Amino acid sequence: MFKTLSPTAILNALCNQFLPANVAAIIYINNKEHYGRNTASSQYFLQLARYLGIPVIAWNADNSGLDQEQGTKQSSLRLELAPSIHHQAAAMLSILQRYNWHGFAIVTSQIAGYDEFTRAVRDTALELQEEFKFSILNTIIVRESKDLEELANSEARIMLLYCTKDEAREIMHKAHSLHITGKNYVWIVTQSVIGSDLETVAADFPIGMLGLHFETSSMEVMKQIGRALEVFIRGAELFFKAYNHSKLSPQLSCEGHGEVRWDHGELFYRSVSPLGSWRALIQVR
Numbered sequence: 001m002f003k004t005l006s007p008t009a010i011l012n013a014l015c016n017q018f019l020p021a022n023v024a025a026i027i028y029i030n031n032k033e034h035y036g037r038n039t040a041s042s043q044y045f046l047q048l049a050r051y052l053g054i055p056v057i058a059w060n061a062d063n064s065g066l067d068q069e070q071g072t073k074q075s076s077l078r079l080e081l082a083p084s085i086h087h088q089a090a091a092m093l094s095i096l097q098r099y100n101w102h103g104f105a106i107v108t109s110q111i112a113g114y115d116e117f118t119r120a121v122r123d124t125a126l127e128l129q130e131e132f133k134f135s136i137l138n139t140i141i142v143r144e145s146k147d148l149e150e151l152a153n154s155e156a157r158i159m160l161l162y163c164t165k166d167e168a169r170e171i172m173h174k175a176h177s178l179h180i181t182g183k184n185y186v187w188i189v190t191q192s193v194i195g196s197d198l199e200t201v202a203a204d205f206p207i208g209m210l211g212l213h214f215e216t217s218s219m220e221v222m223k224q225i226g227r228a229l230e231v232f233i234r235g236a237e238l239f240f241k242a243y244n245h246s247k248l249s250p251q252l253s254c255e256g257h258g259e260v261r262w263d264h265g266e267l268f269y270r271s272v273s274p275l276g277s278w279r280a281l282i283q284v285r
Contacts, residue, residue, distance in 0.1 A: 010045050014052070015254035024236075024248035024268060027228045028058040031216045033195055050077045052252055053265030055272055057081065057231055059224040061216040064113035064192065077269050079231070081224060083214050085113050085162075088190050089120035091212055092160050095188060097132050105138035105156035107148075107171070109163035111192065114141065117162045142167070145174040152178040161189045165202070168193040172204040181206035188212075235272030243267055 005013070018026065026049055030042065042060070049056050059081040083091075096104060106121055108114040118139060125134040137156040140147055142163070148171065151159070159180075163171065168189060175181045187209045194211040236248060243264070250262035 005041055007041075007044055010041060011048065011254075014045075014048055018054075019052075019250075019252045019254060022249055022251065023054065024250055024262075025055045025057055025232055025272070027225065027232065028056050028060070029221055029225055029228065030059070031061045031218070031221045033062045033192070033216060046076070046078055051261065052250075053077070053262035054250065054252075055079065055265055055269040057228045057272065059221075059228060061214075062192070064111065064116075077265060079269070079273050081227060081231070083191070085117045085190075086120040086124070088212050089117060089160075090124050092188050092190075093121065093124050093128065093134065095210065096134065096158065097128070101158050101186075102133055103135040103137050103156060104158035104160055105140065105151055105154065106136060107138075107140050107142060107151065107159050107161045107163075109142050109167040109171070111163050111167065114162060117190070121160060142171055145170065148174050148178055148180070151175075152180050157185050159185065159187045161187055161193060163193060165193055165195050169202045169204045172202070172206065176204065176206070183208070186210065231272055231275045234275050235268065238275075239268050239271040242271060 028042075028046070046056055046058075054077070056078045058078055061082060063080055063082055063084055096102070106118050108117060122136065125136065128134065138151055138154045140151055142148060161168065161171065172181060172187075175187075181187065185206075187206060189209060189211045191212055191214060194213045239248070248264075248268065250265070251258045252260065252262060254260075
């Protein structure tokens with residue numbers, strides 16, 4: 001809905017459609033996978049909702065370019081139901097644990113969220129250090145193909161790759177010429193490389209490459225709408241019990257007739273957020 005709208009149109013939609021309906025939460029479902037290139041409109045909408053104090057129950061197939069407010073005191077008021085970059089990083093490391101692979105390299109393009117992905121891998125590896133010792137041998141940001149030469153000269157044999165599908169084709173083409181895609185190497189890639197088309201495999205992708213995948217089809221979207229509604233209803237029940245409120249009524253207005261921010265939005269978000277714990281939706285392809 002918001003991918004091609006201007007900031008003014010998004011603001012008008014909130015002021016003229018959402019607030020008059022006295023909404024207490026917004027369910028935001030999007031299965032488009034643009035990976036940071038067209039997320040500005042979505043991010044602006046989510047920022048406005050946060051400013052108004054309205055919680056958002058979201059399922060974004062591509063949430064790489066959306067600010068999660070990680071490490072800040074201010075809550076984003078957004079409950080993300082889709083697997084995040086952090087979940088994918090954890091899934092990759094679980095594969096390494098399963099096969100007892102300790103050393104690896106992190107390879108990314110400058111795709112939106114690449115620094116968050118690197119941080120997520122490092123943080124997760126640190127959390128698991130008492131049960132499994134990981135060793136990050138290289139961290140490479142591929143700006144041009146020659147950047148991969150450092151990888152070819154390293155001891156890394158396991159590569160965790162986060163980039164777009166088109167970028168992966170170029171990276172793998174160069175990696176093949178550097179002889180780092182053969183039987184002694186394993187590349188593990190994120191959903192952003194695999195995408196929704198599982199039938200078409202790029203010729204440059206090496207045999208044995210592992211990819212993380214979660215369903216983003218229209219049928220899956222319908223399931224997630226139902227899941228989001230369940231979270232909202234259960235969250236409302238918990239909100240009423242915990243805070244002795246009998247109704248969810250923000251009474252917000254852009255015209256100065258009501259409040260400009262819902263004071264109880266944070267409380268409602270706290271009631272909803274424990275219900276959206278991530279489920280094991282990621283598959284290895």
